[in-house]
Amino acid sequence: MNLRNFFASSPHESSLLKESIMRVTTHGTYLIQLTRLPRLFPVNCYLVREDDGLTLIDTGLPGSAGAIIEAARQEGAAIRRIVLTHAHGDHLGSLDALHQQLPAAEVLISARDARFLSGDMSLDPAEPQLKLRGGYQTVKTRPSRLLHDGDRVGSLRVVATPGHTPGHIALFDPRDGSLIAGDAFQTRAGVAVSGTIRLLFPFPAMATWSRPLALASTHRLRALQPSRLAVGHGEILAQPLAAMDQAIAVTARQLGELQPYGA
Numbered sequence: 001m002n003l004r005n006f007f008a009s010s011p012h013e014s015s016l017l018k019e020s021i022m023r024v025t026t027h028g029t030y031l032i033q034l035t036r037l038p039r040l041f042p043v044n045c046y047l048v049r050e051d052d053g054l055t056l057i058d059t060g061l062p063g064s065a066g067a068i069i070e071a072a073r074q075e076g077a078a079i080r081r082i083v084l085t086h087a088h089g090d091h092l093g094s095l096d097a098l099h100q101q102l103p104a105a106e107v108l109i110s111a112r113d114a115r116f117l118s119g120d121m122s123l124d125p126a127e128p129q130l131k132l133r134g135g136y137q138t139v140k141t142r143p144s145r146l147l148h149d150g151d152r153v154g155s156l157r158v159v160a161t162p163g164h165t166p167g168h169i170a171l172f173d174p175r176d177g178s179l180i181a182g183d184a185f186q187t188r189a190g191v192a193v194s195g196t197i198r199l200l201f202p203f204p205a206m207a208t209w210s211r212p213l214a215l216a217s218t219h220r221l222r223a224l225q226p227s228r229l230a231v232g233h234g235e236i237l238a239q240p241l242a243a244m245d246q247a248i249a250v251t252a253r254q255l256g257e258l259q260p261y262g263a
């Protein structure tokens with residue numbers, strides 16, 4: 001689903017989008033969650049405190065730039081870098097506007113998902129030849145650095161977590177165990193692995209490319225033993241291991257059942 005079209009589809013919804021305000025919550029010493037439309041369709045982005053300023057993770061829907069910059073101002077620190085967990089429109093919707101206003105900030109995304117930014121929708125031969133899902137959106141901004149598994153972004157460690165998109169990444173903060181998982185998990189309407197439908201909030205699942213890869217990626221995230229799970233859609237979960245285990249087990253069981261049909 002193309003969220004931009006969804007929200008722009010009626011004047012009422014687009015004005016709702018403009019009028020909505022950003023909810024700001026702090027979690028521990030380093031992590032700040034910014035949430036747009038917390039009731040209708042909650043979309044999170046994050047600020048992470050670093051010695052030299054702030055790292056912004058994801059940029060939300062179009063129209064979020066002003067509220068993000070204001071949130072950073074309230075923190076009394078500059079946004080030094082902008083990292084995208086993946087190339088879906090509800091995560092990079094305000095990238096161009098932010099880049100315009102913060103031209104000195106680094107822009108980082110995985111080398112794999114960077115291709116989508118300029119409209120290259122091809123799959124690599126080694127990748128599952130599955131239909132790409134979700135609202136990919138081209139942007140004018142070009143990344144200043146391309147990320148790979150294990151790279152560092154300030155204090156954060158890049159964890160390749162393909163599945164929701166081919167080049168999806170999560171970011172792990174070893175200072176306090178916070179895991180910013182993008183859409184690899186959702187916590188809205190119950191904790192779930194990307195691709196596993198939660199009836200009350202099915203959108204991330206509908207936008208997932210490869211469920212088997214998404215499941216494999218969750219094992220990597222679980223192995224980090226995060227103290228805090230922060231996702232693109234839903235509340236931050238403290239002490240998330242049991243909930244992650246349960247969500248992983250549900251998806252593993254579903255995929256096990258689906259395997260004879262080749263899914």
Ligand SMILES: [Zn+2]
Pocket residue numbers: 086088134164183204207
């Ligand atoms: Zn997504």
